[in-house]
Amino acid sequence: SSELTQDPAVSVALRQTVRITCQGDSLRSYSANWYQQKPGQAPVLVIYGKNNRPSGIPDRFSGSSSGNTASLTITGAQAEDEADYYCNSRDSSGNLYVFGTGTKVTVL
Amino acid sequence: QVHLVESGGGVVQPGRSLRLSCVVSEFTFSNYAMHWVRQAPGKGLEWVAVIWYDGTNKYYAESVKGRFTISRDNSKNTLYLQMNSLRAEDTAVYYCAREILVVTAIFDYWGQGTLVTVSS
Numbered sequence: 638s639s640e641l642t643q644d645p646a647v648s649v650a651l652r653q654t655v656r657i658t659c660q661g662d663s664l665r666s667y668s669a670n671w672y673q674q675k676p677g678q679a680p681v682l683v684i685y686g687k688n689n690r691p692s693g694i695p696d697r698f699s700g701s702s703s704g705n706t707a708s709l710t711i712t713g714a715q716a717e718d719e720a721d722y723y724c725n726s727r728d729s730s731g732n733l734y735v736f737g738t739g740t741k742v743t744v745l
Numbered sequence: 746q747v748h749l750v751e752s753g754g755g756v757v758q759p760g761r762s763l764r765l766s767c768v769v770s771e772f773t774f775s776n777y778a779m780h781w782v783r784q785a786p787g788k789g790l791e792w793v794a795v796i797w798y799d800g801t802n803k804y805y806a807e808s809v810k811g812r813f814t815i816s817r818d819n820s821k822n823t824l825y826l827q828m829n830s831l832r833a834e835d836t837a838v839y840y841c842a843r844e845i846l847v848v849t850a851i852f853d854y855w856g857q858g859t860l861v862t863v864s865s
Contacts, residue, residue, distance in 0.1 A: 667850065670851050672790075672852070680855055681855075685853075725790075726850050732804045736791065736792055
């Protein structure tokens with residue numbers, strides 16, 4: 638199975654921009670999706686496919702990808718964006734699934 | 746409003762079994778692949794298993810293969826996870842999640858989770 642690697646933690650000043658990356662071989666073949674998880678809550682889908690937002694997700698969240706790396710960008714971070722963020726995708730076999738290691742975002 | 750509600754968690758001794766359920770509502774259950782995803786205390790998300798919309802295909806993470814069985818009853822709008830030979834490392838919150846379209850890995854709805862603690 639494949640691995641998806643994320644930086645463990647990043648911080649961003651209020652209303653500034655932060656980019657979270659997700660690296661893995663399977664991303665050369667399959668798109669990454671992004672989830673936000675706040676303490677004690679279930680994950681919430683924030684970006685899927687190349688750059689699609691589910692209904693209700695603010696447009697300050699955007700996604701991109703290049704080669705084996707996918708990115709989630711928060712433009713103009715808000716206090717409520719402080720959370721853990723996970724990428725996921727299919728693994729290299731195509732039949733299994735994998736989550737990234739997760740990134741804790743702190744808004745200063 | 747789509748709802749997924751897990752149940753069946755609890756404290757169980759190592760080597761014993763437990764069956765989790767996930768009852769869904771407000772969508773056509775039989776049209777969607779469904780997953781179990783778990784999260785150990787203080788750790789990240791780990792994908793566990795998937796079952797296709799009609800139950801014809803099932804796949805498992807290596808960590809649970811041969812011990813866990815995913816199944817579904819489309820007439821009851823219910824997803825199951827039979828967990829056998831439980832180990833301490835299976836201790837986690839278990840979430841069920843809907844995949845928006847099979848093999849996209851897009852999990853658009855999640856339950857609130859049920860906690861499984863494996864301890865003697």
